[in-house]
Amino acid sequence: xxxxxxxxxxxxxxxxxxxxxxxxxxxxxxxxxxxxxxxxxxxxxxxxxxxxxxxxxxxxxxxxxxxxxxxxxxxxxxxxxxxxxxxxxxxxxxxxxxxxxxxxxxxxxxxxxxxxxxxxxxxxxxxxxxxxxxxxxxxxxxxxxxxxxxxxxxxxxxxxxxxxxxxxxxxxx
Numbered sequence: 001x002x003x004x005x006x007x008x009x010x011x012x013x014x015x016x017x018x019x020x021x022x023x024x025x026x027x028x029x030x031x032x033x034x035x036x037x038x039x040x041x042x043x044x045x046x047x048x049x050x051x052x053x054x055x056x057x058x059x060x061x062x063x064x065x066x067x068x069x070x071x072x073x074x075x076x077x078x079x080x081x082x083x084x085x086x087x088x089x090x091x092x093x094x095x096x097x098x099x100x101x102x103x104x105x106x107x108x109x110x111x112x113x114x115x116x117x118x119x120x121x122x123x124x125x126x127x128x129x130x131x132x133x134x135x136x137x138x139x140x141x142x143x144x145x146x147x148x149x150x151x152x153x154x155x156x157x158x159x160x161x162x163x164x165x166x167x168x169x170x171x172x173x
Contacts, residue, residue: 021150074136085122
């Protein structure tokens, strides 16, 4: 298989992994958010923009892997993925404050736990950007490990006692 074709396949697989990881979390978040408003929708559009754009930094990195431009391409890659994480956290923080969009039945400790989990993953992706400037492959590896976190099963939402949704309201599918 020619060099270019292998790189195209690697870029496709990496895009699938990054976008797929966030799709899983977006699907899961349907169990946490109970409503939306204009600003939540606008932040979701920023998140969608980051998802749509991420194939470009991934492709840049894949095609400069092993070249003199790999350090710059690694920063571009890690920045692209970190922007997704930042948009995700913006959505999270907007929804949590005053429970603007969060299901009010959710237990406060569950919301804090999920904010810490997502915050740790986002912080790791942000820290990977300067790491990739000095050690390109380690920075990219840190980013991909943070993305891999989203493939792990997330905790089942916990509710205030007696306020659990009915089986009709919740779907694990």
